[in-house]
Amino acid sequence: MTEKLQKGISEELIDKISSDNNEPEWMRRYRHAAYNAFRVFKVPSWAPLHKSEYSLDFDEFFYYIRASDKTARNWDDVPQEIRDKYEKLGIPQGEREFLAGVGAQYESRMIYHSLREELTQMGVIFEDMNTAVNKYPELVEKYFGSVVPYANNKFSALNGAIWNGGSFAYIPKGVYVDMPLHNFFQMHVASQGQFEHTIIVAEDESNVEFLEGCVAPIYSEKSIHAGVVEIYVGKRAKVKFSTMQNWSKNVLNLVTKKALIEEDGRIDWVDGNVGSGLTMKYPALMLSGKGASGRILSLAFVGDKQEIDAGGKAIHLAPFTRADIESKAIIKSGGISTYRGDVFVSEKANNSLTQVNCVSMFLDEGGVSKTIPNIKIKNDNSTVNHESSILKISQEQLLYLQSRGLNEQSARSMIISGFTDSFTKELPMEYAVEFDRLVNMEVSDGVA
Amino acid sequence: MFSVKNLTVKVHDSGGVVLNNISFSIESGQKLLILGPNGSGKSSLVKAILGDPSYDLSEGEINFNEKKLNDLKPYERARLGIFIGYQNPVTIEGLSFNEFLFFSYLDLKRGRAGDSEVDDFRTVLEKKADGIGIDKRLLDRNVNEGLSGGEKKMMELLQMVIFEPKLVILDEPDSGLDSDSVKIIVKALGLLPKESSVILISHDPARIGLYDFDKVVVMKDTEIVKTNDTGANSRDFIKNVLKEGYKAL
Numbered sequence: 001m002t003e004k005l006q007k008g009i010s011e012e013l014i015d016k017i018s019s020d021n022n023e024p025e026w027m028r029r030y031r032h033a034a035y036n037a038f039r040v041f042k043v044p045s046w047a048p049l050h051k052s053e054y055s056l057d058f059d060e061f062f063y064y065i066r067a068s069d070k071t072a073r074n075w076d077d078v079p080q081e082i083r084d085k086y087e088k089l090g091i092p093q094g095e096r097e098f099l100a101g102v103g104a105q106y107e108s109r110m111i112y113h114s115l116r117e118e119l120t121q122m123g124v125i126f127e128d129m130n131t132a133v134n135k136y137p138e139l140v141e142k143y144f145g146s147v148v149p150y151a152n153n154k155f156s157a158l159n160g161a162i163w164n165g166g167s168f169a170y171i172p173k174g175v176y177v178d179m180p181l182h183n184f185f186q187m188h189v190a191s192q193g194q195f196e197h198t199i200i201v202a203e204d205e206s207n208v209e210f211l212e213g214c215v216a217p218i219y220s221e222k223s224i225h226a227g228v229v230e231i232y233v234g235k236r237a238k239v240k241f242s243t244m245q246n247w248s249k250n251v252l253n254l255v256t257k258k259a260l261i262e263e264d265g266r267i268d269w270v271d272g273n274v275g276s277g278l279t280m281k282y283p284a285l286m287l288s289g290k291g292a293s294g295r296i297l298s299l300a301f302v303g304d305k306q307e308i309d310a311g312g313k314a315i316h317l318a319p320f321t322r323a324d325i326e327s328k329a330i331i332k333s334g335g336i337s338t339y340r341g342d343v344f345v346s347e348k349a350n351n352s353l354t355q356v357n358c359v360s361m362f363l364d365e366g367g368v369s370k371t372i373p374n375i376k377i378k379n380d381n382s383t384v385n386h387e388s389s390i391l392k393i394s395q396e397q398l399l400y401l402q403s404r405g406l407n408e409q410s411a412r413s414m415i416i417s418g419f420t421d422s423f424t425k426e427l428p429m430e431y432a433v434e435f436d437r438l439v440n441m442e443v444s445d446g447v448a
Numbered sequence: 449m450f451s452v453k454n455l456t457v458k459v460h461d462s463g464g465v466v467l468n469n470i471s472f473s474i475e476s477g478q479k480l481l482i483l484g485p486n487g488s489g490k491s492s493l494v495k496a497i498l499g500d501p502s503y504d505l506s507e508g509e510i511n512f513n514e515k516k517l518n519d520l521k522p523y524e525r526a527r528l529g530i531f532i533g534y535q536n537p538v539t540i541e542g543l544s545f546n547e548f549l550f551f552s553y554l555d556l557k558r559g560r561a562g563d564s565e566v567d568d569f570r571t572v573l574e575k576k577a578d579g580i581g582i583d584k585r586l587l588d589r590n591v592n593e594g595l596s597g598g599e600k601k602m603m604e605l606l607q608m609v610i611f612e613p614k615l616v617i618l619d620e621p622d623s624g625l626d627s628d629s630v631k632i633i634v635k636a637l638g639l640l641p642k643e644s645s646v647i648l649i650s651h652d653p654a655r656i657g658l659y660d661f662d663k664v665v666v667m668k669d670t671e672i673v674k675t676n677d678t679g680a681n682s683r684d685f686i687k688n689v690l691k692e693g694y695k696a697l
Contacts, residue, residue: 395502400538401548402522403498403531404607405556411523414551418542418590 008059009035014161017064021130021164024137027144034150034160041154047280048309048338054252054278061224063162063195119177125170126181129197132168140168143199147230147260147286155280156256159195159228166196166227171206173234180209180242180428194225200241204234204262211428213244222250225276231259233267235289240268242427244435246275249305253279263289263318270426271298273308274438282340284313287321287349295324299423301442302335302367311341311372312356316349316382323354328423330416330439331360331367338370343384345377358388361419363412363443391419413440449476449645450615455508457496466492466503468670472677474645474663476614481658481686482649484667485694490649491535493667494619498532499525512615527556529614533604533621535649540591545603548591549573549610556611576609580636597624605636616640617647622656630656652690659683666697673697 006013014035018028043049049056119126125136133140150160169181202208212229225247233239239259247253253276259267269283285294296312314323329337339358360369371388393415401411417424417436424432451473457466467489474480484490496503497510499522510517517525540548550569570587577584582602592600601624608616616637622630634657637646650656661682666674666689674697676685689697 394538396538397540399498399500399522400534401540401552403526404548404552404611405523405526406552407523407555408521410551410555414543414548415540418540421542 007062009038009063009158009162011035013064017162017164021133023133024141026137026141027133030145030150031161031163034157035162037151038154038157038161041157043154046340048278048307048336049252049254049280056252058158058224064164118179119181122175122177123172124175124177125168127168129166129168129199130164136168136170139170140199143201143230143232144197145230147199147232148228148256148258152256152258155226155254156228158224158226159197159256163195163197163228166198167200167210167212168198169200169208169210171200171202171208171237173203174205175203176206177208180211182211194223194227196227198227198229200229200231200239202231202233202237202239202265205236206234207238209240209242211242211244211431213246223252225251225253225255227255229255229257231257231267233259233261233265233292235263235265237262238266238268240270240426242270242272242431244272244274244427244431245279246438248275249277251276253281255279255281257281258284258286258313259294260286260288261292261294264291265289266292267294268426269294269296269298269312270423271296271310272423272427272435273298273300273310274442277306279308279310281308281310282313282342284315284342285323286315286317287323287352288317289321290318291320292318293322293324296326297423297426298327299420300327300329300337301439302329302331302337303442304333304335307336307338309338309340311339311358313342314344314354315342316345316352316354318348319350319352321349321352325354325356326422327356327358328419329358329360329369330363330419330442331369332363332443334366334368336368336370338372339388340372341374341386343373343375343377343386345379345382345384347378350379350381352382354384356384356386356388359391359419360389361391361393361416363393363416413443416440416443449478449513450474450647451509451511452493452497453509453511455496455510456506457492458504458506460502460504466670467496470508470667470672472663472665472672472675474615474647476643476645478662479646479648479658479660480663480665481653481661481682482647482665482667483651483686483689488667488694489670490667491619492670494532494535494617494649497525497530497617498522523555531608531611531613531616533601533608533616533618535619535623537592537600537604539593541593543591544588545591546570546573546587549587549607552607553610573606573610576639577606579639580605580609580632582606582632598626598629601625602629602632605632609636609639612641613644615645615647617649619649620651621648622650622652627655634658653686659686661686664689666694668694668697 014031018031148156150157171177200210231239261267271283273279283296300308302308311327312325327339331337337360341356343354345352358371369390373386375384377384397415398411401414416439424435453471455470456468459466482490496505505518512528573587574584586599586603601621621633662679664676664682664685665672676682
C-alpha cells in the first residue's frame with residue numbers, strides 16, 4: 001500500500017530514507033550531519049533564488065518518493081508543449097513516456113547489462129549510488145563527500161541529507177575505458193533523482209568519459225533539483241564529464257559540481273543547459289597537483305522565464321596548473337544569463353594560468369547578460385585572463401548566407417550552430433545531432 | 449536575360465538616394481563591366497540586386513529571365529541562379545566552409561543535384577578547388593574567419609564555380625589578390641558554363657586579365673554617366689575612361 005507522502009524534511013524522513021535503502025550506519029550519520037548543516041546554512045545573499053518569482057519555500061517540496069510509490073503519470077497529463085518537443089526531436093514513443101515520467105522503464109537496460117559485463121572484467125565499478133553504498137561500503141565511504149563535502153553550501157547539505165540515486169564509477173589504476181559511461185541507462189533505477197549524488201574516481205593513469213543527462217526535455221512537477229557531482233582525478237589520469245540538462249521550466253536546478261585533480265591529471269567538463277526555470281551551477285576545478293589542468297566548456301540556452309546563474313571556478317593549489325573556462329550563452333525572449341566566476345591562485349601555485357572567455361549571443365531584444373568575475377592571485381608569476389563579449393546576429397551575416405540560397409531560418413540556424421560549434425564538437429555524435437536539432441527548435445520558436 | 453530599368457534606390461533609414469535612374473541589360477553569355485570612382489554607387493547596385501533589406505527600390509525594376517526580382521527575398525534571387533561575389537565577404541565564426549557549402553549547394557540545386565554529388569560532396573569541392581588552384585585546407589576553415597583578404601576572395605570564386613550560376617556579379621574580385629593570384633579570376637570564370645553572364649565591377653580590368661566586354665557602363669554620383677553598349681572597341685573605351693579620369697566625366 002502506498003504510504004502517505006510528506007512535504008518538507010525531517011529527521012524521521014532521513015531515517016526512513018536510510019532504512020529503506022538498508023544503508024550502513026556511517027551513511028545515516030552523514031545524512032543527519034548534512035541535515036544539521038542544511039538547517040544552519042543560508043541561501044547566499046547574491047543568489048537569484050531570493051527573487052520573489054521563485055518564492056522558494058523548502059517546506060513546499062516533496063523530497064523523497066520511493067520508486068515503488070511513484071504514481072505513474074498519465075500520458076494525457078504531459079503538457080502539449082513538452083509532447084510537441086518530443087515529436088519535433090523525433091524521440092521514440094517508449095523513450096518519450098520514460099522521459100515524461102509515464103513509463104517506468106526503458107529498454108536500454110539490456111544494452112546496459114552487456115556493457116557492465118565488459119567493464120567488470122576491467123575491474124571498473126559502475127553502479128547506481130544506492131547499490132554502490134551497500135555493495136562497496138568502504139570504497140564509497142572513502143570518497144563520499146571527499147571532494148564536495150556536505151558543508152560546501154546549503155544545497156550540497158540538502159543533497160547530503162536526502163540524496164537518492166546518482167552513479168558511482170570507479171576506474172582502477174591504469175585502466176582505459178574506451179566507451180563513455182552513461183547514466184541514462186541507469187535512470188530506470190535512479191529514476192531521474194532530483195537529489196542524485198554522483199562520484200567518479202579515476203585512479204592514477206586511468207581514462208574515462210562520463211555522460212550525464214539527455215538532450216530531450218524531461219518533464220517534472222514543480223521541484224528542486226539539487227544534485228552533487230564529485231570527481232577525483234588521480235595522477236596523469238584523464239576524465240571527461242559531459243552533462244546535458246533539459247528539465248522543464250518549473251524546476252529549480254541547483255547543482256554542486258567539483259573535481260579534484262592530482263599531478264598532471266586532466267579533466268574536461270562539458271556542460272549544456274537548455275531547460276529549467278533557474279539554474280545555479282558553478283563547476284569547480286581544484287587543481288591540487290603540479291601540472292594539473294582542466295577545462296570547463298559550458299553552453300546555456302535561456303529563453304522566456306528562464307535564468308541561468310553559472311560559471312566556472314578554478315582553484316590553483318600547485319605550480320604549473322592550468323584552467324580554461326569557456327562559457328557561452330544564447331539568450332532570447334528576455335532570458336537572463338549571469339556568468340559568476342571564481343579564480344583563486346594560491347601562493348604555491350607558481351606559473352599557473354587561467355583563461356576565461358564568456359560570450360553571450362542575443363537573438364532578440366530584452367535579454368540580460370551579466371559577468372561577475374572574482375579573481376584572487378597570491379603570487380606574482382601566474383596569469384589570469386578574463387575576456388567577455390556580447391554578440392548579435394548581424395544583418396550582413398544573414399544576408400551573406402541568404403545570397404547563397406539559404407532561407408532566413410536556415411541562415412540564422414547556421415550562424416547559431418557556428419556559435420555552439422566549440423561545444424557540440426565535444427559531444428558524442430548522437431548527442432550533438434540531437435542538440436543541434438533542439439537549438440534549431442528553440443530558435444524557431446518565437447523568433448521573428 | 450537580366451535587366452535593370454529606371455532603377456532608383458534609397459536607403460531605408462536615412463532616405464538618401466544611392467542609385468538614380470539606372471538602366472542597363474545583359475544577355476546570356478555576355479560580359480558587362482561597371483567602372484566608376486569610389487562612392488559612385490557600384491556597391492549599392494550590387495546590394496540592390498542582392499535584395500539587401502536596408503535598401504528601398506523606390507522606382508524601376510530589376511528583371512531576370514522575365515521574372516521581376518523587386519519583391520523577391522535574397523535567397524529566392526540566389527535560387528534563380530544569381531551569384532554575388534562579395535567585395536568584403538562576411539565572417540561567420542564556428543561555421544566551416546565545408547558545412548556551409550554543403551547546405552547552400554543543396555538549397556541552390558533544389559533537387560537538381562545528383563545523389564553521387566551529395567554523397568561525395570567533399571570530393572566535388574576538392575576537385576573544383578584543385579581546378580582553380582585553391583588550397584583545399586581552406587575548406588576546413590570557418591567561413592572567412594582569420595582568412596587573409598586574398599584567401600577570402602579565392603573562396604568567393606570557389607563558391608561561384610561550385611554553384612554554376614546563370615548570372616555572376618563580381619564586386620572588385622581582385623582587391624586583396626597579389627599579381628600572381630589575380631590570375632585565378634580568369635581561370636575561375638573559364639570554368640563557368642558558357643551561357644553564364646558576368647557583371648564585373650573593377651577599377652582595373654586589365655590587371656585581372658580581362659580586356660573585352662560586350663558592354664561597359666560608367667557610374668558617377670549614383671548615376672550612369674557613360675555607356676558603351678555595342679561592345680565595339682571596348683578596350684579603347686575603357687582605356688580612355690581610365691586615362692582621362694573620372695573627374696573629367
